[in-house]
Amino acid sequence: MCLQDLDEIVDSFLREVRQIDGYLPPTSVVTDDDLGATALASLELLIRLVGGLPIPERLEGISTDVGQRRARQNVPLESVLRGVRMDFRILWPAMLRRVPPEVLPGFTEEAVRIWEAVEYHVIRVHAGYLDESAVMAQERQHERGRLVGRLLSSNGEDTQLLSQTARALGVRSDSAFQVALAPADNARRFRAAAEDANALRSLHEREDLLLLIAELPRTQDLQSPRWLHDVPCIVAPIARTLAEVPRAYAIAREILAAFESGIDETVTLRGAWGRIAARRMGDVGDALAREVLDNVSANEGKRLAETLWVYFETGSVTTSAELLYCHRNTVINRLSRFHQLTGFDPNKPVDAAMIQMALQHRQNVQHDR
Template sequence: MSAEAEDAPQRAARPGEDRSAPLSSAPQPEDRDRWLELLGMLDLDELSLDFLRRIADVEEYQDGKVSEAELARAAHGSFLGLIERMRAGSGRELETVAFNVGTSRARAGVSRAALMTAIRIDYAVLWNALVAVASANDAQLLLRHADFVWRTVDDYARQAHNGYIAERELLSDTRQLAQRALVSELVDAEEPRPDRVAEIAAALDLPLESPYVLIAAAGSEAAKLRDALTGDHALRSLVTSYYFGGMLLVLAPESTWRTRAELRPLRESQAGALITITGLADVWSGTRLAGELAKLPGEGRRRTFDDWPHLVRGRLVGTFLEPVLTIEAGLAECGPAERESIETSVRVFLETGSVQAASAQLFCHRNTMTNRLRRFTDLTGIDVTVPVQAARVVLAWA
């Protein structure tokens, strides 16, 4: 230390200030009376006005989501609860006020970030007011209560956040119920009128004529689909789910389905059936088609519109058109080896639609493939190179 520093006069202690006392961040018993005196000097109206001046600079509170009267009422109640908590340690009233602030902001559509910003303003207003009413002799007392004030406001913030989340979940459930009620009109026993479909689209805030993805699942596959929806709030907010005929169905705009990362679990899942419909008016027919596809055998394999032959075959069995499915009698003339080679060749041809592609896939000569298809025609009377006749085989072997 320099000689000048040694010779410099030391700052005189303020009246009543103990220069030898160590600094502390914890209130002391002897602080109690003066602390209560400072709290009693706070003016609720001034606190509320200061809060309103500061909150006016927050963008989300400038659009009228929350009226100034509601902000003033909430500010008065919040500061009253905070002061009472710091005065008497009573928490029930403050918890109720905070929870109600959280729920009301969720209903108003205020973001969680804006809610927390407002609570940080509460702290700034409260602390600045305490500093304003304190004297120089209260400096260390304020220091010892800084953490106490912050923890009190932090408890308030936690309860407000709990109320906010609870209300958001309730609103989400209510929205889902309202959605299902409207969607039930689209899938009711009678097809809805076009004008009513347009009204439902507007109420659901969904495009009327854009394509949609529709998923249907039954049994254990429905349970898996339901678990995926239940466990992810973000996912639930992007889709509309409903029940029909004992099945769970999920509807999503195709653009949302293709692009949103939150829907990846559903895209990658193999549960149930998935089809695309051209617009909201097709939900009526699409629900029934997807539901029938979901009932087809093949759990663990996602059924699609390409499985239509299975549905049509089921409709033909037991009707006067069932003979369309009868092609096995002619094939019974073949020996096991010949039948296997003919059937395999016909199936691959039906998959590829090309003699050349089918012969390449089976590693045989084009002429060999042609001979096998001709042999199939001789045995069954069906020429699979003719589309309308090939359809009989597709249905019979579905």
């Protein structure tokens, strides 16, 4: 009898479900036709399950289909399940009205069969929704990766690409961004630190690297996130807009290339510029290294180079002596000795820059060998 009056029962369901916030237009994309067709198929399935009637092939996957469709339509899961469980409130009174009084007591004892049928439907709707949500998440992740890849290989001037990437990442294209890289050896630690900082969404996999593109707070004083300085990674100069991210990424890759043996601390452009410059000098670097260092013997050169690096880093004879565990006069004597052997004075900024380039180039060459 319920199957014969199915249209009437569906109308009752539609009147009820329209009361669920966020389920129907204008706040939802689910149309009346869509909702009506789904309700018709779902209620017929439930009636057949309760009555032990044959299930047509067209109804076999309806529960899963409902969950998948509502997920695609971005209907909140809570609203979907409330709507599905409402089937019991619709079917139970509909059946009671069609049961003769003399068999009503026996029929009420079978109410559990209606609830079991509804739960059967709910479980499969729920599973379909979750499965489709997972598929959608993978699709979004794939699309994010595709757009990020296009952005990084661009010159940052394609406004449409910038807009699409910003939407996919959930950021503003005119925000500032911190770009950072972690090679494979440091990826696990980098990911754990990003998770602790609630920055997992800003991570992207690029070949064998983990790439961070983190939107920074809109403040006048732009600073790198503090957590980045606690893990081994390459921290690029801050990109002032999304359009500058490709340039920041290219700089980060070049910094990383200068540390072929790996990194064990946070590396910035400030700390890596010498290595990068020396790598770019080529034959000029060979000539500079010979001009500055050829008059220093190998045995003496190692001790002098160590002192020079510490002195250039600290700018202080006293601090250098403390770090080298020697007397400050020893540092002064070594700097003078280098000046005497080479003619380049470590205390003169121009000479100091040339000495650093020569030392860095010689170090790079020795490492490559």
